[in-house]
Amino acid sequence: MKTPIVAVLSVIGLAVLAGTAAAAPLTGKPVGASASQPLTANTPAACNTKPKKGFAQCLAVVRTPAPGQIRPQAAAPPAGALGPADIQAAYRLPAGGGGQTVAIVDAYGDSHAEDDLAAFRSHYGLTPCTTANGCFRRVDQTGGTDYPVDDPGWGLETSLDLDAVSAACPACNILLVEGNSPSLDDLGNAVDTAVSLGAKYVSNSYGVAGEDPSETDYDGHYDHKGVAVVASSGDDGGVANWPSTNPHVVSVGGTLLTRDGSVARGWTESAWGTSSGGEGGGSGCSPYEPRPDYQTGIDTDCPTGRATADIAADADPESGLATYDTLGQSGWLQVGGTSLAAPLVTAMYALAGEPLSNEYPVTELYHDPALADHVFDIVAGANSGCGNVLCQAGPGWDGPTGLGSPNGVGAFTKAPHGTLDGRVTDTAGQPLAGATVSASPGDYIARTAADGSYRLDLRAGSYDVTVAKYGYASATGTGLTISAGDTSTRDFALTAQPSATLSGTVTDGSGHGWPLHARIGISGYPDGAVYTDPATGRYHVSLPQGDYTLDISTDLPGYQHQTQQISVGPQGLGRDITLGVDLAACIAPGYGWNGTGEDFTGWQAATPRDGWAVTGTKGGWRFDNPGNRSAPQTPPVYQSGGDDNFAIADSGTAGRLDTTLTSPVFDLSGVATPRLEFDTHYFAAAQQSATVELSVDRGRSWTPVWRQTGANSIGHVSVALPSAAGRSGVRVRFHYTGRGGWYWAVDDVLIGARTCVAQHGGLVVGVVSDGTTHAPVNGTRVTSSADPRRHAWPAGIAQVTGDPAVAGGYYWLFTPSGKQQLTATATGYDPAGTALDVAANGITRHDVVLTRHGS
Template sequence: MRDGGDTTFFVVLKDRADLSGAKKQKTHAKKAEAAYRELRSHAESSQKSLNAFLDKKKAGHQGYWIANAVKVTGGQDLVNELAERPDVASVVERRSFKLDDIETSDKQVTASRAAALGTDSSADGTDAPAWGVADIKADQVWDQYQDRGEGIVIANVDSGVQYDHPDLAANYRGNNGDGTFSNDYNFYDATGTCATTAPCDNNGHGTHTMGTMVAKNGLGVAPNAKWIAAKGCTTDLCYDDELLDAGQWILAPTDHNGQNPRPDLAPNIVNNSWGGDDGTFYTDILNAWNSAGIFEAFAAGNDGNGVTCSTTHPPGSQAESYGVGAYDVNGRIGSFSGFGPSPIDGGAKPNITAPGVQIPSTWPGNSYNTINGTSMATPHVAGAVALLWSAAPSLIGDIQGTRKLLDEGARDVDDTHCGGTAEMNYVWGEGKLDILASVEKAPHTAAVVSGKATDKATGAALPNITVQSTDAAGAVRTVTTGTDGTYRLPLAAGTYSFAYSGYGYANRAVTGVTLAESQAYTRDIALTAVPSHQVSGIVRDVTGKPLPGASVELTGTPLPAVTTDANGRYTFKKVAEGSYGLAVKPAAPVLCNGVYTGTAAVGAADLTKNVQVPNRTDNSGNVCAPAAYSWIAGSKKVALTGDEDSAKISLPFSVKHYGVSYSTASVTTDGLINFLSSRVGDYNNTALPAAGVNGVKGIVAPLWDDLTLDKKSSVQTATTGTRGSRKFAIVWNNAAYANGTSGRATFEAVFDEATGGVTLQYQSVADRGAGATVGIADQSGSDALQYSFNQAVIANGTALGFTQGAK
């Protein structure tokens, strides 16, 4: 803040949630649900006073429940005031973590899996494993225990994943098994980088780490585990706020909009191959994950030189984490591997070491890459835990018990030059990961359920049938049948129900199955094919008019999406009987038309399913809708002319914007109303939301464009109505386009005292908004409701309304 400007930082509160209740829950889902409820409610109550203070200061802010921290944008004076508050533990600058150069340099990208593995054989997941997979003896676990991670869900917080990579697609939890994918609750892009809701990876790092955990054909440690992912790194940089968003999603996965959290869908394990700051900001995240029974593995870091001690970095160096160092194929410690003791607290780090030099794995573009780093070692540990928990399901969610078995199974390496003992030192930790030894030490009490799914009429094997088990406590585990129709699922002793489902077949259920310890239970299942019928209907927009060009999907079927015709009609000619998700996505420009999600139950006859899409909303509940046009002429001139300038005006009544009340606002020549800063948005408009230090925040954008006010132009205000039901208009008259576009624009924003809403009205806009941003954005830059961005969609004599949300 040396220049006296604003910056973004985090206010960490002293008060902490009590997660002891979550730890006492009996199932993974109940642990995650209890942790989420406690963290969310505690943050809401403890942040209330701070939020009120920030609102009074007109400072943009966004709260996080997983760390009880609030992201704030403000200046040095605000920082000083916050630091003096009795409820504040610390004020922390917004930081970024870099994926280390050693991990992404010297790429050895190839389209050949055999070349990456260094073998000419065609591995099928059970032979010719990568050297690291073999060194930790994962392949021996496959052979001796018939265990490849079945029923376990692994996640990573990384740069994303190529979800349809040939060696990863089958394991993606969002794979419906019929050629379609459901990304809600299975992938989240905290960075806003991916072009669609589908997982993406614009770096490669995340695809590589995921491959080491679960890839098929010899590359992954647990090739039958399922995976989900949170993109918390833009490319090679991972910012605090995006990592916090990703961390929250891991504990309570949401849809792609970050809404409707489902902690019951949290993963069992999360890999974190990033780090690097000497702070302890992530202690709360680690505690939250651990209380929910989510095993986390963190890279120890690549800041070592093979000699110097205390080179490991957070979060992998924190006492709460399980930190992982790296070694090579010859059993030598990686020259870059971070050593202990921990620079944070002097504790014993790393916890364990795993293969991390010349590690072949999956890479974007359906290719493979061989790279180095503790980032490559860490997913070996995460995958190993999947093997351990699949083989011994009584350990699922037992973080300390699992760490103990990993530690006891590790092969000791004597190197005490940084401290410790031969059994546990600050170079190797507990030693080299040996998952076979850990599995052998685990309780072998699991019953094994196996069987084959077939077509009842033909006897043909049925692949991709979902097999779901539920125990008496409600714990759910899921596997899918292989290409030969077989499945295998280890389960703790108890009473279970089993559900079998797949597209084109009637669901089957088996209840009251009691399994004894170490029992081998076979349950083959024959499924009956069901008839197909036509599904059709008309899609209408928010005004009730037919909506052409919308994409209509029947999720849970292999059918490709269809597009509505000029009359809004869609048709699926043959859909098997069953219940499916129905999703309607308007085509660009979407305007105020939201995405519809519902169900379609196909019974014994053709189904007509008409749909009206909902109004679009933002995360704060503000709603966009077409409005009745009722122009209010300006009556009082604002002293504002020229190009790239602003003027401050007083508001005749208190105006609320994203829950904060304002008595003044700044109006710019470029068609913006700013509640936080006098000058933003000069020269170039951007899409909303626009986060970051230079992002446009706390604004209403009736027509944000590069406009200029010449002698023919003016800005005026007008107030109509009586107290309690007044309307206040800010009017731009005959604004010219600075880029020379012919014609002019006359438009206004009207604030309604009674409803708290704002209506944008357009008398005449020459280019119809082709170079403008229209919408609203919150004070933190993280939430917005954008109507259009550089789209010619504004008709003369029309109006657009934004209704205040619950915030």
């Protein structure tokens, strides 16, 4: 019979200080031994810094007298450091573990590991754990003795891991597996080696903070049934950390463990970290790892992703473990981080005994019917300020501390199990794939295979089993008894629910009334969102009769999404939906302020556009900001450079100026209370003036409406123009005179009313494809020769959508109605031009086929 091995995996790498801008970088070298001194700061170990892509960092943090000052004590541990007796008392750990071997996976080599471990155990009166007596074994990542080069930073991580295992399980054997580097390849191979050498408990005190899409390529290294693969949740507060987000891994968060004689336990615990974020036990929703079935029964605030942590233990450096290290240091340190929590929990798994061979130990945590007796529920503290269960400790599961911290090892102890299997069909006997089979208590979940079969491994006991599939009435079997070592069988037949059709159209509801390409989310519907036809706005879907919530949105910018409650009866339901424009922002295509605006975007040098004119001193008003002046903004921003899309008359670059910027004619016949609005930077000086004049007769006569001379004017200007109400020949002009280096800058001019209204025109939509391959050509730019003047809606950009029927190459473009010339351009293709008759207030469908250069 093989001796079970507990593997502790530790990785060694480079690190820099985090959290203090003035701190000096760490080198992993000892700063010098010192006598006992107050420890008030936290300093990451030299391997605990953000790594390059494809590599991991360690998660050890040292308690220090000041940031960056790692000062070991030669004679004894720091006064506040915890020792083995503290850990065993705080978590009520039993004696035992003899014959179990805990494996640690670390990066790089540590030739001092065995000697440093001996010093730690000797100080605390623990029995020796050496190569000679078979308690300690050190191997490379292939299981041999070709050890990697020593690394001081990862050497401290290795010492912490070895000492943590010794503190929680003094009788356990220890296997140290050293990866060649902190690369995900080397670390993953080291994990596999630990398991191949018989490890049943593997500790991984490293990770990738924030995760990376490539992580799933390495997930297989951590997929070992019957092995407690344990990983730190991270040291970055509310940030998820891989591999702890792997659904097959036990993710260990961090706590602050404090002596407290006023409570029966003798200790209190809270989440490590602060609501301001930064340092603290990691937690969050994985963007790449799916939500596992064992988390279905709890509210993690992660609808589709794996949530961490699962359980927690001491990690705050303020309550750190006494650690002895001489590879990069010169004695005793007080060390925390979730690098401490992971090997503590791994050793507790070893105390609990060998896991079931066909189970992932992480699932048993969530299925424990006596969990309340087996964990201390951590309800205080936070690791960041997200404001929900993912970062705030509270009753039951939470992100920073998972289900709680261990109260003994009952949560890790294997229980007698049996098996429930069977088959799920419809009433005609046809198999139903993808049905959910759940057993309670314990929230066990399985899903049926293509032949309708399922299997649940359950603790011995009595269960209620419920089978559910969308479109079918659920079925429940109560009081099913599962006996240890036995297999029980239960088949289920589900009755299809009557269905009906939900259909309708989604259209604009703010003036144009055109169809919208919309996404309709339907509560409980398993096949994803339903999309409308982009040219007609129509949709239809078959649903079981019942009540639903619809969530409707469109990919056109500036529209508000909408939620509706509906009931689908035997006759189906026709539901037309209108989406309104956000009238405050007024950025939806085809909408603008009730008047005419100008933001000077795209204007060059001294050349006006859009019917504007510059007169007076040559080189007067310019649109390229030659003096690198601050852009006029609301609220004011005083800085050089940045946005150069504004008009400026600058005597600092042009000398003496007398120059006028005059608008084209505006039709305000539909505006009852017009105003002139603009942003300004005017800096007063002697013999300088800025004047705005108004004409209501197309420029034959002018009246001053705003003037500035001896005082600065910086910010937003709004001037009522009552004489322009209802007039069709309105113009304005900006007249600047000055010398001596000052200037007047103007931006975001609006003449009319700041009321959002529909503009004259229509939408063009379509798909751009390659004429040879017929594949969509994303990134194609579609423009109209008659783009609406002074309204900066973007050109149509062909892109991917979430709609399976319009997978790629989809574009939309607002343009004035009537006959227009459209041009499509894309890198590597000949431009494609088309004359198109655009419908007013409607959708015109126009697909584009591009030809590659030289074809």
